[in-house]
Amino acid sequence: MATTASFQSAAEFRTVLDRVFTMMSEDPEIGPRLHAADVPQRFAFPDLDLVVNIRATYDEEYGNLIWVWSDDVDWEPRVRMEMASDTANRYFQGKESIALAVARRRIKTSGDVMAALTLIPIIKPVHAAFARVVEAEYPHLRI
Amino acid sequence: MTTEQELSTPEVARRVGVTPATLRRWIASQVIPMQAGSAWTQGMVAHARIVARLRERGHSLAEIRQATEDGRLAFGYAEDLLRIDDAEYTLKQAAKDTGLEPALIERIGSSLGFSTSWTEQLTEDDVQMLRYGAAALAAGLPLVAFLQLCRVYGQALAQIADAEVRLFHLYVHEPMMREGMPGLQIAEQMEGLTRQLLPLASPMMDHLHQRFLHHFVEQDVIGHMEADLGDTQLDLGRLRVAIAFADLAGYTRLTEEQGEEEAVSAVERFVEAVEHTLPEDARVIKTIGDEVMIVGSDPAALVDWAVGFQQLMVKRPLPRIGVHYGETLYREGDYYGREVNLAARVAARSAGGEVIVTRPLVEVAGPHLEFERIGEVRLKGFAHSTELFLARPGDDD
Numbered sequence: 001m002a003t004t005a006s007f008q009s010a011a012e013f014r015t016v017l018d019r020v021f022t023m024m025s026e027d028p029e030i031g032p033r034l035h036a037a038d039v040p041q042r043f044a045f046p047d048l049d050l051v052v053n054i055r056a057t058y059d060e061e062y063g064n065l066i067w068v069w070s071d072d073v074d075w076e077p078r079v080r081m082e083m084a085s086d087t088a089n090r091y092f093q094g095k096e097s098i099a100l101a102v103a104r105r106r107i108k109t110s111g112d113v114m115a116a117l118t119l120i121p122i123i124k125p126v127h128a129a130f131a132r133v134v135e136a137e138y139p140h141l142r143i
Numbered sequence: 144m145t146t147e148q149e150l151s152t153p154e155v156a157r158r159v160g161v162t163p164a165t166l167r168r169w170i171a172s173q174v175i176p177m178q179a180g181s182a183w184t185q186g187m188v189a190h191a192r193i194v195a196r197l198r199e200r201g202h203s204l205a206e207i208r209q210a211t212e213d214g215r216l217a218f219g220y221a222e223d224l225l226r227i228d229d230a231e232y233t234l235k236q237a238a239k240d241t242g243l244e245p246a247l248i249e250r251i252g253s254s255l256g257f258s259t260s261w262t263e264q265l266t267e268d269d270v271q272m273l274r275y276g277a278a279a280l281a282a283g284l285p286l287v288a289f290l291q292l293c294r295v296y297g298q299a300l301a302q303i304a305d306a307e308v309r310l311f312h313l314y315v316h317e318p319m320m321r322e323g324m325p326g327l328q329i330a331e332q333m334e335g336l337t338r339q340l341l342p343l344a345s346p347m348m349d350h351l352h353q354r355f356l357h358h359f360v361e362q363d364v365i366g367h368m369e370a371d372l373g374d375t376q377l378d379l380g381r382l383r384v385a386i387a388f389a390d391l392a393g394y395t396r397l398t399e400e401q402g403e404e405e406a407v408s409a410v411e412r413f414v415e416a417v418e419h420t421l422p423e424d425a426r427v428i429k430t431i432g433d434e435v436m437i438v439g440s441d442p443a444a445l446v447d448w449a450v451g452f453q454q455l456m457v458k459r460p461l462p463r464i465g466v467h468y469g470e471t472l473y474r475e476g477d478y479y480g481r482e483v484n485l486a487a488r489v490a491a492r493s494a495g496g497e498v499i500v501t502r503p504l505v506e507v508a509g510p511h512l513e514f515e516r517i518g519e520v521r522l523k524g525f526a527h528s529t530e531l532f533l534a535r536p537g538d539d540d
Binding site: 097098102103114118119 | 388412416451454509511536
């Protein structure tokens with residue numbers, strides 16, 4: 001059974017996810033690898049009515065990744081994922097197998113999901129770092 | 144143990160197994176690239192051993208000289224870094240020292256994968272290893288389990304050593320030769336690199352061993368907690384597990400159409416995707432070509448994985464997956480028996496993109512899955528038919 005740990009608000013969810021994406025973008029090992037993989041993704045979180053699009057930065061942009069909390073972007077995602085915010089919490093803490101979550105209808109996917117699978121080993125260290133942040137600053141999200 | 148004392152030509156000849164005159168002839172003809180009268184280095188002794196082996200196999204001195212100049216024998220110099228001590232114990236002495244019966248020492252050697260002549264040349268390190276084994280047995284580890292562990296250690300470590308040498312050859316040695324680097328320079332660089340890398344391997348393996356032990360101890364504890372206590376007790380050495388086989392449909396055709404490199408890349412991507420998505424309690428037991436065998440303790444989770452994995456795989460070549468749940472014989476890190484064979488046959492019935500399962504899995508699967516009954520199917524090699532089902536995600540609502 002999946003353990004549920006809920007965000008207190010949509011604002012908190014955005015703050016936390018911003019933190020995760022920043023970790024991914026700025027980590028000296030992970031950031032460049034995600035940039036090189038160049039897999040634009042769209043995440044939708046229907047329970048909070050939130051959408052975020054994330055892609056590798058272009059030459060003139062800062063960092064390795066850029067993300068926008070809307071669909072008003074000038075690029076097409078290669079992979080789309082839809083999940084509830086508590087599933088996202090588990091997913092970004094590395095506690096949710098994507099295959100199991102898809103079968104159990106906790107995550108819906110479309111597009112080139114194989115490309116997203118290639119990112120799993122790259123972002124694994126972020127899961128542990130994020131879990132440490134949760135432990136220290138967001139204990140109610142602990143799983 | 145490395146000795147710093149200078150070696151004489153007769154001593155080197157003894158170690159290599161040839162006459163001193165033969166050694167001098169090899170030096171004179173530059174088959175061994177050292178100056179007459181200069182001191183023997185351990186690298187040159189290792190090279191002489193390789194020359195002796197190649198001579199035994201019928202290679203001419205001219206061929207060996209050319210191979211030496213090209214750097215093809217350069218890795219042999221690294222052999223010095225891996226030198227095995229001289230034999231110090233007879234089998235009888237080792238038995239007396241360790242308290243193990245001579246026949247048991249022979250069985251241990253055979254389980255580890257050593258040749259039968261191993262007991263004729265036991266070194267201090269060999270005997271130390273046997274002392275550890277004796278201590279494990281004295282501590283209460285059953286002999287049947289100990290011998291299986293020896294076989295697993297032997298096979299796994301032989302595979303690791305083989306991969307280390309082959310990968311070093313492919314990605315370090317070969318490129319140097321292709322660049323046309325002189326043989327001696329290659330040998331020096333190879334020896335230097337080996338000297339740097341070698342001390343790193345054992346600590347890495349120790350660490351990985353600890354990490355994996357931690358993981359599997361945890362899984363074992365969870366398995367005990369979640370085991371169906373109402374089940375019939377299994378015989379010793381048997382485990383009830385979920386078994387999945389998965390491979391890529393049309394792999395042979397893919398190899399023919401797109402070449403081996405692309406086909407191998409497709410297999411690598413497939414196996415990595417499997418490994419990165421498996422449930423916590425499941426793991427890849429082995430891969431054979433494009434086929435993967437997975438075993439897990441939670442049958443419902445493994446069916447979920449199979450169905451979810453198929454949904455993630457949208458590009459050809461598509462996987463075909465079969466899952467079964469049953470009692471297996473656990474031996475030497477692997478799973479055997481009728482139920483394993485059955486799982487393989489179930490997978491063979493599936494087409495690309497499909498998951499086929501047997502009745503026991505339908506009974507434990509969650510309500511989010513649907514199962515279409517295929518019927519009673521007589522699988523190849525089985526006298527009785529097996530009820531098969533096509534598994535897929537249920538409707539959203």
